[in-house]
Amino acid sequence: MHPHRISRTARWRLALAAVTVGTLAVTAGVALASPASTKATTITALIGSSGPAETYAVKNAANAWSKQTGIGVNVVVASDLGQQLAQGFASGxxxxxxxxxxxxxxxYAKAGDLAPLDNLKNVKSFYPSLRAAYTYKGHLYAAPKDFSTLALVVNTASWKGARLTAKDYPKTWKQLASVAKKLTRNGQVGLCTNPEFHRLGVFMLQSGGWLVSKDGKTATVNSKANVAAFNFVKSMIKNGSMKxxxxxxxxxxxxxxxxxxxAMTIEGNWIAGAMKADYPTVGWKAVELPTGPAGKGTLQYDGGWGLAQASKNKPDAMALITYLTQTKVEMGNAKAFGVMPSVKADRKIWSKTYPQYAAFLASADYSKSIPPVPNxxxxxxxxxxxxxxxxxxxxKTILNRINSELQSILNQ
Amino acid sequence: MLKSVTRRLREPGIRGHEAGAGWLFLLPVIVILGLFLVLPIAMAVWVSFSDWTGNGSPLGANAHWVGLENYRHLLTTPGLDQNNFGTALRNNFYYVILVVPVQTAVSLFLAVIVNRRVKFVGFFRTAFYFPSVTSSVAITILFLFLFSPSGVINKLLSYLGATGPSWLYDPRGLFHVILGQFGVGSSTPPSSLANGFFLGVSYWDWLAGPSIAMCVFILMAVFTTSGTFMLLFLAALQNIDESVNEAAELDGATEWRKFKHITVPMIRPTLFTIVTLGLIGTWQIFDQIYVGTKGSPSNTTLTPAFLSFNASFNSNEWGVGAAIAFILFAIIVFFTVVARLATRNPDRVPRRRRFLPTTTGGVQAGQSRVATGGPR
Structure with missing residues (x-):
């Protein structure tokens, strides 16, 4: 072999080795780079917005806090909140x-993604039921920011058309079935609602049933009360007065x-915004849902602010949460997108400002949230x-199935 | 060439020194594939054997080895995971079984038509291909409007005096509907079928067929992919030497016989490609479901790919989600092998038979061998 050739090969090998080492170093560096440990100067807030009104309101409130404190807030509107949160948690x-x-x-709390908020400054100002809805294993994992309850929404023109008066707003299941029948005319069905737990579940509560037993350890989805509730719903579907x-x-x-x-539907207070924007000519009124065999019952949706365990600036983030859940901001939100404030003291102001939505707030006295169970x-x-x-x-087939599914996650 | 051969004989190691350079040139690709393909797949394998809940790195302290637990959850432990997985498999199975043959046949048919010298052929080629280049999200939204209960399709049906179903809201299985016409009612399914279960789904439900809602997605898949596959078929058809067809015509072959005995055997490799691509694509259906129905109504448009996403991102069961992905992978490999066997050249006749003077089979065998591109 020629010496010249050997040296060229050697050069190649050297170059190869250098490139390999370099690439590996870069790769490893990218893979192992630890997140910066310096205190973050901006706080990121990820929101799942219902629309421009909500986005604008949250951004405004965040900017106001920024001006006070000098800490930047970056409000990000998620297109898929669950997915984007999951990505965030996984990436650290x-x-x-x-x-x-x-x-x-x-x-999320079970997976260790959330930081407890027990020490939030304004923690005592919230409705106790809302705090309970966000408590897992004795710790509060989100600051309630607002909530919405379900009520019966009635088309006032149809109501008059069927010769019904204010006295006829249904107080019992029997009355509900009867007005639904009377309202089923002129191609309109009496009652319609989404086929989901967060609508039809109100009948479970009115019937005296619930998802879990009082101690929260046993699934009670297929209880007699719940079967009776869904049999009632089905009877209305069968006779054509409900769809x-x-x-x-x-x-x-x-x-x-x-x-x-x-002519009637079971919806939350957000329907006000939708009616105003999309169906301004339809007159409507919200009344409390009827009382079932076991009493009153309705369901609520709760919104809250969570804090990430991996957040690099928890004290400031908590201060921001406190700011965002105080009366001034929450009433602004109520005005902007029709939710009810989570702060108990705001109740009076709200019901004065929005007497037409009294039914939703009145329902808050007995409404229930989903039990905080993982999965x-x-x-x-x-x-x-x-x-x-x-x-x-x-x-019964449906309730039995869900009962065994719920029991299996309660056992975990 | 001769020169290099003699040189190699004289100096056997010379090409060996170039191996280093070869690796050097390969390095960028190896790094990119390793970083973006091998590493993520290896991590997903690990996740499918772990109890990772999506908090921090799956290689960190938050993930523990749980063995086959996630796979057991899907395949043997009765419960929601198994039930959803069985339902998703059933839905996707009917989707594949209907979409792949239909789209293959339709695209071949379109290619044969477009391959002829007819007027406006350029227009038709573009028109047929158009759905394929449109984003699947856009097409899904278009179909949501077309098949809404008060949409265009039902309007058209009403002109014909028929009442259309509520399509994407209709969870009834197609076969159940047909059986119902003959009095085998879904109100009381035969107890022998209703009481037996496989993967948490009763035999009666396995036989449900695609739901009316799934049929919309089946139509959509045929509509969107036929154009792409038409192009592949067209390329294959244009590769067939015209003299072969002419020879057949001289022998008095009809159009159908020419198609059956010349065209199809000669495009067999393309056929395999298209069936394989179809199988892979249809088993992985995700975006249409994500945009369109998210598994509704009554889980009848749930598919394994969407379930995997849902289990991971929304239920925080990342191990289960990864396990679904790998079972899906195994299913796709299985079906691809089956497709390979089914489209394999069947007339590999003994060598001497080709020289027999009278049989047409000999000619055929020779032709198809040319078409498949030599020995395998």
Missing amino acids: NPPDIFYLGNDQVAT LTNQLGVGWGGEGFGKKMC IATVLGDFNQQLQGLPNTDP
Whole structure:
């Protein structure tokens, strides 16, 4: 072999080695780079916004706090909140604070994604029921920011058309069935609502049933009371005075109601915004849901602010949460997108400002939130899927199935 | 060439020194594939055997080895995971079984038409291909409107005096509906079928067929992918030497016989490609479901790919989600092998038979061997 050739090979090998080492170093550096340990000067807030009004209101409040404190806030609107949160938690670099529904709180808390907020300054100002909805294993994992309850929404024109008066607002199941029958005329069905737990579940409560036993350890989905509740719903579906929105082919109760496909629906206070924006000509009124065999009952949706365990600036993030959950901001939100404030003391101001929505706030006295159990969102998701087939299925089949699913996550 | 051969004989090691350079040139690709393909797949394998809950790195302290637990949850332990997985498999199975043959047949048919010298052929080629280049999200939204209960399709049906179903809201299985016409009612399914279960789904439900909602996605898949596959078929058709067809015509072959005995055997490799691509694509259906129905109604459009996403991102069951992905991978490999066996050249006749003077089979064998591109 020529010496010249050998040296060229050697050079190649050297170059190869250098490039390999360099590449490996870069790769390893990228993979192992630890997140900066310096104190973050901006706080990221991830929100799942209902629309421009909500985004604007949250951004405004955050900017006001920034001006006070000099700490920047970056409000990010999620297109898919659950997915973006999951990515954040996995990367170890999640948004500092974020919207958190009470159906997900236990799942994330169990995984260690959330920092407890027991020491929040204004922790005592919230409704106790809202605090309970965000408490998992004795710790508060989100600051309640607002909530919404479900009530019966009535088309006033149809009501008059069926010769019904203010005295006829249904107080019992029997009356509900009877007005639904009377309202089923001129191609309009009496009552329509979404085939999901967070609508039809109100009948479970009115019937005296619930998802879990009082101690929260046993699933009671297939209790006699719940079977009676769904048999009542099904009887109305069978006699044609009630339809689920999937039978009508609309996305939600508000759409069916606004399009005058049904004269009554079970919806939350957000329907005010939807009616104003999409169906301004339809007159409506919200009344409390009827009393069932076991009393009053309705369900609520809770919104809260969660704090990431991996946040690099927890004290400031907590200060921001406190700011965002005080009366001034919450009443602004109420005005902007129609939610009810989580602060107990705001109740009076709210009911004075919005007397027309009194039914929603009155329902808050007895409404219930989903029990904070890890993975309950998955089980309720299946409940909703099964309820879509309610018109053709025996309620017992559905309830038995969901009961065993719920029991298995309670056992975990 | 001869020169290099003699040189190699004289100096056997000379190419060996170039191996280093070869690796050097390969290095960028190896690094990129390693970082973006091998490493993530290896991590996903690990996740599928772990109890990782999505907090921090899956290689960190928060993930523990749980063995086959996640796979057991899907395959043997009765519960929601198994039930959803069984349902998703059933839905996707009917989707694949209907979409792959139909889209293959339709695209071949379109290619044969477009391959002829007819007027406006350029227009048709573009028109057929158009759905394929449009984003699947856009097409899904278009279909949501078309198939809404008060949408265009039902309007058209009403002109014909028929009442259309509520399509994407209708969870009834197609076969159940047909059986219902013959009095095998879904109100009381045969107890022998209703009481037996496989993967948490009763035999009666396994036989449900695609739901009316899933049929919309089946139509959509045929509509969107036929154009792409038409192009592949068209390329294959244009590779067929015209003289072969002419020879067949001289022998008095009809159009159908020419198609069956010349066209199909000669495009067999393309056929395999298209069936394989179809199988892979249909088993992985995700975006249409994500945009369109998210598994509704009554889980009848749930698919393994969407379930994997849902289990991971929304239920925080990352191990289960990863396990679904790998079971799906195994299913796709299985079906691809089956497709390979099914489209394998069947007339590999003994060598001497080709020289027999009278049989047409000999000619055929020779032709198809040319078409498949030599020995395998």
